[in-house]
Amino acid sequence: MKLTSLALSVSSALVLIACSKEAPPPASPPVTAAPPPLVVKLGHAAPLTGPQAHLGKDNENGAWLAIADANARKPRIGGRDVIFELLSEDDQADPKQGTLVAQKFVDAKVNGVIGHLNSGTTIPASKIYADAGLPQVSPSATNPQYTLQGFKTAFRVMANDVQQGKVLGEYAAKQLGAKTIAIIDDKSAYGEGLAKEFKKAAEAAGVKIVAEEHTDDKAVDFAAILTKVKSKKPDLLFYGGMDAQGGPMAAQMKKLGVKAKFLMGDGGCTAEFPKLAGDAAEGHYCSLPGVPLDKMPGGTAFRDRYKAKYNADIQLYAPYVYDAVMVIVDAMKRADSVEPARYLAELPKTAYDGVTSKISFDDKGDIKDGAVTLYQFRSGNKEPLETIGAAPVAAPAKPAEKK
Amino acid sequence: MSVPKRNVRLGIALIAVVLSALPFAVGLGMGNAWVRVLDFALLYIMLALGLNIVVGFAGLLDLGYIAFYAIGAYLYALLASPHFGLHWPAWAVLPLGALVAGLFGILLGAPTLRLRGDYLAIVTLGFGEIIRIFLNNLNSPVNITNGPQGIARIDPIRVFGVPLSKPLEIFGVHLPGVYLYYYLFVLLALGIIFVTVRLEDSRIGRAWVAIREDEIAAKACGINTRNVKLLAFAMGASFGGVAGGLFAGFQEFVSPESFSLMESVMVLCMVVLGGMGHVPGVVLGGLLLAVLPEALRHGAGPVQQMLFGRVLLDPESLRILLFGLALILVMQYRPAGLWPSATRRREFSKPGP
Amino acid sequence: MDTFLQQIINGLTLGSIYALVALGYTMVYGILGLINFAHGEVVMIGALTALAVIKPLAGAGLPGPLALLAGAAVAILVCMALGFAIERVAYRPLRHAPRLAPLITAIGVSMVLQQLAMIIWGRNYHSFPALLPATPRELGGAQITDLQIMIVVVAILMMAGLALLVNRTRLGRAMRATAENPEIAGLMGVDANHIIALTFVIGSALAAVAGVMVSANYGIAHYNMGFILGLKAFTAAVLGGIGNLAGAMFGGILLGLIEALGAGYIGDLTGGFLGSDYQDVFAFFVLIVVLIFRPSGLMGEKVSERA
Helix, strand or coil: CCCCCCCCCHHHHHHHHHHHCCCHHHHHHCCCCCCEEEEEEEEEECCCCCCCCHHHHHHHHHHHHHHHHHHCCCCCCCCCEEEEEEEEEECCCHHHHHHHHHHHHHHHCCCEEEEECHHHHHHHHHHHHHHHHHCCCEEECCCCCHHHHCCCCCEEEECHHHHHHHHHHHHHEEEEEEEEEEEEEECHHHHHHHHHHHHHHHHHHCEEEEEEEEEECCCCCCCHHHHHHHHHHEEEEEEEECCCHHHHHHHHHHHCCCCCEEEEEEECCHHHHHHHHHHHHHEEEEEEECCCCCHHHHHHHHHHHHHHHHHHCCCHHHHHHHHHHHHHHHHHHHCCCCCCCHCCCCHHCCECCCCEEEECCCCCCCCCCCCCCEEEEECCEEEEEEEEECCCCCCCCCCCCCC | CCHHHHHHHHHHHHHHHHHHHHHHHHHHHHHHHHHHHHHHHHHHHHHHHHHHHHHHHHCHHHHHHHHHHHHHHHHHHEEEEEEEEEEEEEHHHHHHHHHHHHHHHHHHHHHHHHCCHHHHHHHHHHHHHHHHHHHHHCCCCCCCCHHCEEECCCCCCCEEECCCCCEEEEEEEECCCCCCHHHHHHHHHHHHHHHHHHCCHHHHHHHHHHHHHHHHHHHCCCCCHHHHHHHHHHHHHHHHHHHHHHHHHHHHCCCCCHCCCHHHHHHHHHHHHHHHCCCCHHHHHHHHHHHHHHHHHHHHHHHHHHHHHCCCCCHHHHHCCCCCHHHHHHHHCCCCCCCCCCCHHHHHHCCCC | HHHHHHHHHHHHHHHHHHHHHHHHHHHHHHHCCCCCCCCCHHHHHHHHHHHHHHHHHHHHHCCCCHHHHHHHHHHHHHHHHHHHHHHHHHHHHHHCCCHHHHHHHHHHHHHHHHHHHHHHHHCCCEEECCCCCCCCCCCCEEEHHHHHHHHHHHHHHHHHHHHHHHHHCCHEEEEEHHHHHHHHHHHCCCCHHHHHHHHHHHCCCCCHHHHHHHHHHHEEEEHHHHHHHHHHHHHHHHHCCCCCCCHHHHHHHHHHHHHHHHHHHHHHHHCCCCCHHHHHHHHHHHHHHHHHHCCCCCCCCCCCCCC
16 A cells, blocks of 8 residues: 555666676576576565455565566576576464464575565564575565664665654654654554654654554544544644554544644555545655655656556555565675575675665665655645655666676 | 273383474475474463363363463563573573463452353453553563564573574484474473373362362362362463463564464364363364464465366465354364363263253 | 543543444343354444445435435344344354353354455455544534434434333343243243344344444444454443443443543553553453452342352
8 A cells, every 4th residue: 555656666677777787797608508497486475364465465466576577687697597486475464474484485495585574573584584594685674673683684675663763753843843743653563663763853853742642553443542632732643553543543633623744654655544534634744765666767667567467556565575576686696696695695785776765785784874755645645745865866876886 | 991001101102203203204294384383283282281271170261361371471581582681591481481470370360269251251351451461561661571572582492501493413313493392392291281181180170170060069069169260270371371481482582462362262262172171182172273274374275276276265364264164163063172071072962951 | 621521522432332332242141141252243244234335325426324324224134134144053053052162153253254254345444435524513622523423322222222122022021031041931932042033133233233333433444343342342241241231331331431531641640651552451450340349240230159
C-alpha cells in the first residue's frame, strides 16, 4: 500500500546500463569450452501468509522483478555466465519462523539474503547469517538495533527509525509549524521505535509534547485516547503505526472533532490509508524513506513494469527490495565473485543509484544520508511535498566506484 | 506389568541410539533447518509436559500458560545479555528461571483457588495477557524489558564453557550448533519426562488426579487441596520457565510477540490432542503439532500444484484450516486424545450417561 | 468536563458493543455451560456478509439506512444458518463429552471460520461505507453520532427482548428447564436438542447484529476482527456473571467504561507512570479482582461448590 504512487522507478534502467558497462572486462579469459552458467541463489524472506501477507507478497514481487532484470543483462561474474535464482521463504513475521527460514537459507547455501521484512524477524535471523558469513540486505527492517549488533553481514537500504523519526520530528516542527504535538503509537517494534525518535527530534526542535498515548496493532476503537488528545489541543498528532489503524484513527478524529494535523511514517503512506480513512484523509501527511520514484531515473518505468507484470499497484516496499537485490548483484560484480566471503568485502563500498535513492552504507551497514520524502493526501492521492536529506540524485555526486 | 529387566535395558539403549542418531539422520537427509524444527519441537514438548501437570493431572484449565515461558525467557534475556551488561551463566539462570516462574505460578494460583472451570480459564487468560502487556510496556519510564523492540544479542547457552551456538568438532565429527542444542534439549526433556512420570505415580500425582475427578471428595479424603493445587501451578510453571530460558538462549533474541495468546492455545492443543494426563500422549502431541505445520508448509504448495495445476490455498491458511479441523475431528472421535492413558480410555469408552 | 462526558460516551458505545456480543456468549453458556469461543468469529462473518451485501446496494444508489437494513437482514440469516450448523456439526456430538472437549472444539471452529473468511474475503482491511449521517451531534460539549446512539439503544432493546423471551414465554421456560437439566426437561416434553439449536440460532443472530454495528461504527471490517472482540465480550460476560443476561449487559458497559476512563485518566492519575498502553491490563485486572471476591461474577448466582 504504501508506495503505490511512489514510484519505483528508478533505476532499473540505470542499473542495466551500468551493469552492461561493467560486464565486458571479465569476459577476456582464454577461449575454452564455455562452462555451464553458474547458478547463484539469493534468499528472500518476508511474511507471505498472515496479516502482513500483502506486504510480503509485494516484497517478493519486487525481488522477482529484480532477479529477472539482473538475468536479462546476461551477467558474467568471475569469468562465467551467471543465472540468478530466487529462493523465497515465508517467515510469517514470527521471530521463531524467521530463524527457521534463516537456517534453511544457510542449509541451501544461498549466496546472499534479501530480507526480512519485519525487524522482529530480521534481528534474530541476522545472527544466523552472521555466523554463516552470509550477507543480508534488509529492504524494510527499520529497527536501529539491527545494525547495532556489530554484524559485518547486516545491511539495509531503508532509512532506519532514527533517521526517519528525526526527519519527521523536524519537519513537524519547522515546515508544519507545530508548537504542540500529541503522539500515539501502536506499541509494536516499528510504531514505538518511530514514535520515540520522532519525539526526540520534535522536542529538540522546541516542540512541546502534550500527550503520549498508546494503542495496539489490532485495535479499532481509538475514541478514548483521541478524546484525551483533543483535551490537550495539539497542533499536530503523530501516529507511529500502520495504515490499518491509522485510517480509522483519522476517521475517528474527524468524528470527535479533533482539529489537529495528522502525520504518519511509511506505515501510513499507502494507497490503503485514504480508503480506510475516507474523506478524513484529506490534508494529512505521511513520509516514505527514499526519493519519489518519479524523481529517480527510470523510476516511473519501474512502476509501470511492476504494474504490467503483476497487474497490481506497488503496495509499499517492493522498490526497496528491488534495490536490495541490485545492491547484492552490484557487489558481486565489483568483487567479480559470487562467494559471500569475497563480495561481502565490496558491500560496504556500495555506491549505487537505486530506484528509491542513491545507496551507500555507513560503517554500521545503514544507508548513508537516508533521504525521506514527505507526502500529503489530496483528494485520495498522496502528493510528494519535499524530499529531505537526499544526496543530489539528478547529478550523481561521484561516479559509481569501479574496480 | 512385568517386563523382563533385560528388555527394559534393551529398550532404553534403543531409544538412546535413536535419539542420538536422529539429528544426523534428519540433518543429512533434510537439512539442518529440520534439526532446528526438532529443537523447537523439544521446547514445545517441555511446555506441553508442564501444562499437562496443570490441565491433565490436576484438571485446572490454564489458558495463559505461555506467560511462564515468557518469564523464563525474559529472565534469561535480562541476566545474560548486553541489555543490562549481565552475563550470568546458563546453569545459574535456568534454575532461577524455574524458581521465578514457579513463584509466578503460585502468584497466579493463590487468588484463583476458589475459581472453577471457565472462570479459571478466563482469569488465566487474563494473566497471560497481563504478563505480555507488561513485557511490552516496561521500557518506560524505566527501561527494563526494552518493550516491543525485544532484547537481542542474548548469550548462547554454554555447557562447560562451550557455547552451543558454534559448531563443534568432536573426534572428527562435525556438530553444528543446532545439533548441540538438540542434545541439550533432549536431555532436559528426558529429565522432565522422568520427573513427570515419577510425579504421576506419587502421592502428589494421585492427589492431583483426585482433585481433577472430584475436588470435594478429594478434600474429604484429607487431601490439602489448596497446597496440592498450588503445587500443580508451581510445578507446571517451573517447567515452562526452564523451556523459556532455553528458548532465549537458543534464539538469542526475545520479544513480546513470541508469547501471544495463540501460543498458549497451541500448547493446550498439544496436551489435549495428545492425550491429557498421559505423558507419552502429550509428548506425541507436542511433537506432532510442532513438526506437522512445518511439513504442511512444504507439502501443501507442491501437492496442490500437482493436483490442480496451481496453488489454490496458500499453505499457511491451509495449515491453520487443517489444524482447526483436526481439533474438531479429534474431539469428536477421540475425545480423550490420540494416545490416552489406559484408564482414561476405559472411562471414555463407557457409553455416555 | 466535556472531556469527561465524551469519555463516558466513548465508554458507553464501546460497552454496548461488548454487551451485544456478550449477550450471545451468555445465552449459550446459560443453556449449555459451554464457552462458545467461536462466537466472535460469527460476529466477524456477520460484518463481512453485511458488507458484501451493502457495497453493491449502496453503489446502486440505495439510501444508506435501507442498505444497512438489507445488509443486516442478510447477515442475520447467514449467521443463523451458521450458528445452527456449528451446533449441529461440532457441539451436539459432544454433549456428554468431558468438559474440555467442547472448549477445544470451539477453538478449532474459531480457527476454521477465520481461515474460511480470509479465503473468501481476503486479508485486507475493508472499509465499511458510512451509511448513516456521520456528522456528530453536540451534547454538552461532547460529540455523539446517530450510530452511537443507535448502538446503545439496540443493545438495551436486545437485552430487554431476550429477558422477556427467557422469562415470559413458553420457549423461555423450556430454555430454563433445559439449562437446569436437559434430561428431566426431556421427560417433561421439552425437546432439548431443539431448544439448544434454537439458542445457538438466536445467539448467532445477535452476533450478526453486533457485527454490523461494530463495522458501521468503526468503518472497518476484517477477517481477524472477531477474535479480540470475542475475547473482550467474553471477559464482559464473565465479569457480569456468565449465564445472566442483565449481567452481560452490565459487564459489557462496565468493561467499556473501564477501558475508556482507564485510557483517558490513568496516565494523569499515576503521574504518567501507567498510560493507555495498560488499557487491557485494567480490564483484566478488574476482572481478576472481581472474581476473587465474587467467584461467579458481579451478578451471577452463587454456584454450589459441586458445579
